[in-house]
Amino acid sequence: MDKKYAQLWQRLAAALKPQISTDSFNRWFSAVELVEATDKSLTLRVPNNIYQFWIESNYMTALQNAIVTALGSPRAVKFASPSGTAGQTPLEDLSALKGISPEPSSGAKASASVLGLNPRNTFESFVVGPNNEIAHAAALAVAQAPARTYNPLFIYGGVGLGKTHLMQAIGQYVWAKNKNVKVMYLSSELFINEFIDAIQHSNLVKFRKRYRQADLLLIDDIQFLGGKERSQEEFFHTFNTLFDGHKQIVLSCDRPASEIANLEHRLVSRFEWGLTAELQPPDIETRLAILRKKARTMQIKLRDEVLQFLASRIRTNIRRLEGALMRVASFASLSGKELTQEVIEHLLKDILQEEGRHSITIEQIQRRVAEHFDVRLADMTSKRRPASIAFPRQVAMYLARELTKASLNEIGDAFGGRDHGTVLHACKLVKRRMTEQDNIRQTISFIDSSLQR
Amino acid sequence: MKFSVTKEKLLEGLQQVQNVVSTRTTLPILSNVLLQANGNEIHLTTTDLDVGVRGSCEADVEKEGATTLPARRLFNIVRELPSSEIQIDVDGKNAASIRSGQSFFKILGLPEEEFPPLPKFEDAKVVTIRQKDLRHGLRKTSYAISTDETRYVLNGVLFSFKDNKLTLVATDGRRLAMVEIELEFPRSHEADIIVPTKAITELQRLLTDDGEVKVSMGSGQIAFDLNKTLLVSKLIEGNYPNYRQVIPTESKERVKLERETFLNALRRVSLLASDKSNSIKLNFSKNNIDITANTPEVGEAKESLPVQYKGRDFSIAFNPEFLMAPLRALAEDEVFLDLIDEMSPGVLKIQTPFLYVLMPMRISS
Numbered sequence: 175m176d177k178k179y180a181q182l183w184q185r186l187a188a189a190l191k192p193q194i195s196t197d198s199f200n201r202w203f204s205a206v207e208l209v210e211a212t213d214k215s216l217t218l219r220v221p222n223n224i225y226q227f228w229i230e231s232n233y234m235t236a237l238q239n240a241i242v243t244a245l246g247s248p249r250a251v252k253f254a255s256p257s258g259t260a261g262q263t264p265l266e267d268l269s270a271l272k273g274i275s276p277e278p279s280s281g282a283k284a285s286a287s288v289l290g291l292n293p294r295n296t297f298e299s300f301v302v303g304p305n306n307e308i309a310h311a312a313a314l315a316v317a318q319a320p321a322r323t324y325n326p327l328f329i330y331g332g333v334g335l336g337k338t339h340l341m342q343a344i345g346q347y348v349w350a351k352n353k354n355v356k357v358m359y360l361s362s363e364l365f366i367n368e369f370i371d372a373i374q375h376s377n378l379v380k381f382r383k384r385y386r387q388a389d390l391l392l393i394d395d396i397q398f399l400g401g402k403e404r405s406q407e408e409f410f411h412t413f414n415t416l417f418d419g420h421k422q423i424v425l426s427c428d429r430p431a432s433e434i435a436n437l438e439h440r441l442v443s444r445f446e447w448g449l450t451a452e453l454q455p456p457d458i459e460t461r462l463a464i465l466r467k468k469a470r471t472m473q474i475k476l477r478d479e480v481l482q483f484l485a486s487r488i489r490t491n492i493r494r495l496e497g498a499l500m501r502v503a504s505f506a507s508l509s510g511k512e513l514t515q516e517v518i519e520h521l522l523k524d525i526l527q528e529e530g531r532h533s534i535t536i537e538q539i540q541r542r543v544a545e546h547f548d549v550r551l552a553d554m555t556s557k558r559r560p561a562s563i564a565f566p567r568q569v570a571m572y573l574a575r576e577l578t579k580a581s582l583n584e585i586g587d588a589f590g591g592r593d594h595g596t597v598l599h600a601c602k603l604v605k606r607r608m609t610e611q612d613n614i615r616q617t618i619s620f621i622d623s624s625l626q627r
Numbered sequence: 628m629k630f631s632v633t634k635e636k637l638l639e640g641l642q643q644v645q646n647v648v649s650t651r652t653t654l655p656i657l658s659n660v661l662l663q664a665n666g667n668e669i670h671l672t673t674t675d676l677d678v679g680v681r682g683s684c685e686a687d688v689e690k691e692g693a694t695t696l697p698a699r700r701l702f703n704i705v706r707e708l709p710s711s712e713i714q715i716d717v718d719g720k721n722a723a724s725i726r727s728g729q730s731f732f733k734i735l736g737l738p739e740e741e742f743p744p745l746p747k748f749e750d751a752k753v754v755t756i757r758q759k760d761l762r763h764g765l766r767k768t769s770y771a772i773s774t775d776e777t778r779y780v781l782n783g784v785l786f787s788f789k790d791n792k793l794t795l796v797a798t799d800g801r802r803l804a805m806v807e808i809e810l811e812f813p814r815s816h817e818a819d820i821i822v823p824t825k826a827i828t829e830l831q832r833l834l835t836d837d838g839e840v841k842v843s844m845g846s847g848q849i850a851f852d853l854n855k856t857l858l859v860s861k862l863i864e865g866n867y868p869n870y871r872q873v874i875p876t877e878s879k880e881r882v883k884l885e886r887e888t889f890l891n892a893l894r895r896v897s898l899l900a901s902d903k904s905n906s907i908k909l910n911f912s913k914n915n916i917d918i919t920a921n922t923p924e925v926g927e928a929k930e931s932l933p934v935q936y937k938g939r940d941f942s943i944a945f946n947p948e949f950l951m952a953p954l955r956a957l958a959e960d961e962v963f964l965d966l967i968d969e970m971s972p973g974v975l976k977i978q979t980p981f982l983y984v985l986m987p988m989r990i991s992s
Contacts, residue, residue: 194970195967195968195970195971197875197877197967197971198970198971201872222866222868222869223778223780223866223868224868224869224870224872224873225872227778227781227798227800227868228800228872228873230800231799231801231986232800232801235989380776383775383776383777387777
């Protein structure tokens with residue numbers, strides 16, 4: 175034992191002795207050595223694990239009291255067994271693994287999928303462009319030195335822009351470097367479900383232990399925590415435990431933390447604590463690069479014009495971009511036909527339409543409908559309801575329902591705080607009148623197509 | 628495959644194996660029971676890949692064969708069947724038709740080949756134990772198993788075969804239970820193995836007071852052959868901690884207690900132990916123990932127990948649940964409580980080789 179540590183241990187022992195019986199002290203502490211002491215923690219070397227188990231279970235309070243008496247402030251206590259690693263020696267861990275997994279040879283691969291990580295989502299397969307440079311650099315920094323630089327790392331961006339890809343890449347990078355690191359990747363929805371399950375079966379302790387042991391916690395789609403108060407509280411404590419234990423936390427979300435509805439302020443402020451990185455939709459060059467890379471890995475050969483066309487027309491979502499590429503490629507290989515622009519446009523009709531539709535807002539619909547029926551835009555949200563105003567309003571609600579992803583409630587709100595039932599009624603009514611009256615159907619399809627343009 | 632069987636026999640057979648089937652499983656085949664009809668019996672097997680159980684029941688086998696059927700569902704159906712005669716007919720697509728009295732059920736199974744086979748035990752070390760001894764030994768120790776998954780070596784019972792003795796040990800870091808069973812086996816069979824909790828629970832269900840159990844120890848796994856049923860389990864890898872370190876070598880005071888009287892008194896007093904501190908105090912004075920519990924703002928309880936005691940007056944506090952657990956598991960009329968002082972562990976003993984070490988709680992004065 176280092177001389178300095180020996181002296182420190184002497185002081186600790188002196189403070190400990192009065193608190194426990196002589197027999198207990200001799201039995202459990204006489205063989206303990208202090209091997210490391212920092213401002214935050216003390217490491218005790220014990221002859222074997224029964225010492226650790228018994229001291230942890232029975233003498234932790236006494237030991238902490240002694241630490242405060244001798245050093246003035248509490249420290250975390252760690253244990254090391256003779257070989258230098260805490261608890262069990264790694265050799266035993268290895269043999270345990272061998273016994274459990276049926277095919278040890280495929281161990282590495284199996285474990286990666288056990289983590290819930292898709293082996294394809296690595297840093298190598300991530301296409302970097304100006305839209306995601308910062309997020310990529312931050313993710314790489316985190317992966318190279320977890321819990322050193324940016325903790326927590328908060329990645330946000332729209333659907334299909336690579337949030338999950340980056341998170342999984344971090345997980346795999348860290349795990350590949352050190353197999354002993356406990357990586358946990360899950361969506362916040364799974365977290366919530368397991369939490370509910372734990373409440374139901376009243377094994378919260380087990381639940382907590384599971385999460386608070388992680389060395390790297392990756393939580394995807396954190397926005398689902400919004401409005402779930404108890405889950406938020408549980409997550410808050412998990413977050414704090416991990417953060418205080420210097421464990422890396424990475425979160426992804428489809429919007430900035432401050433915009434998550436019904437998320438407690440203390441969580442928002444914690445999410446914004448580390449680094450926040452945004453993923454933006456890729457520009458055309460990046461999209462083209464993604465398509466080329468994807469085509470190469472999938473071993474498809476397509477003419478450059480085709481890729482150009484896809485990249486220029488599908489702007490918002492990389493997942494959709496890849497889907498379109500897949501579709502075009504399989505069509506080409508199955509039918510053997512020449513890929514002209516018309517063929518592709520026909521093939522991707524729904525995607526392109528959806529892509530165009532993406533940008534339609536309720537406000538645009540309201541403006542267009544008001545213009546068409548020659549009513550004031552203010553009438554869309556007003557409380558007045560003569561037939562000349564009510565019907566256009568209902569048509570606008572119907573179109574909002576059809577053309578946007580807004581919920582009935584959101585549509586109701588956009589139309590002057592109306593009830594979702596009102597919106598539902600409007601949709602049904604318009605649908606019925608469309609089947610009954612041809613001219614109404616024509617009018618509405620005209621507005622629809624003019625909006626889509 | 629086609630056979631008829633009585634409801635009672637099939638139910639009994641299913642009851643022996645169905646607990647192994649876990650409700651939440653990733654592999655659908657693991658929620659099924661393997662049925663094999665040979666000669667005049669049906670073999671029933673279930674497994675969760677860690678623990679597997681194989682039982683059997685008598686039946687009139689018309690056509691031999693094998694299939695797997697959803698265990699829980701089959702059990703629920705059989706339990707509700709109106710008549711005691713059951714006919715089961717399984718077609719080539721593993722769909723089972725179950726007829727009994729006026730009832731007819733058809734349930735869909737999975738092919739037999741998908742069912743993971745139970746491990747084989749070739750050149751394993753075999754030791755024979757009287758079922759009664761093992762049953763009582765496990766009953767006296769298994770309640771002390773740790774449920775803390777971070778200390779996985781403690782999530783089971785240690786079977787230590789040494790010096791013609793089988794020592795069973797369970798501990799969770801606050802208490803330790805140990806039983807020794809005299810046993811004859813060759814020196815080459817000496818071993819320390821840890822049998823996981825789930826296997827212990829199932830084994831306790833299967834053991835009876837008659838006959839013997841053949842224990843086969845392979846590498847990393849163990850089999851308990853109870854003649855009619857077989858339980859196999861993976862072992863917990865790792866070294867069980869040196870439990871002897873926990874057992875106090877000396878004792879200053881010893882009191883003899885009537886087990887049931889003591890247990891009943893503890894149970895009554897513990898009604899007023901607070902959830903938070905959860906401790907009851909034993910106050911020793913001449914020929915008397917006062918058992919007390921008190922929770923601020925709730926109330927207090929006290930019960931006096933006349934005993935033979937001539938030592939010094941002192942108090943010691945224990946977790947009531949931990950003190951009652953061994954008293955419930957034991958069958959003996961008398962128990963001995965050995966104590967040193969208020970800060971040292973108490974030891975509960977009986978006439979036969981059994982020992983329970985329990986750490987005291989701190990008395991806040």
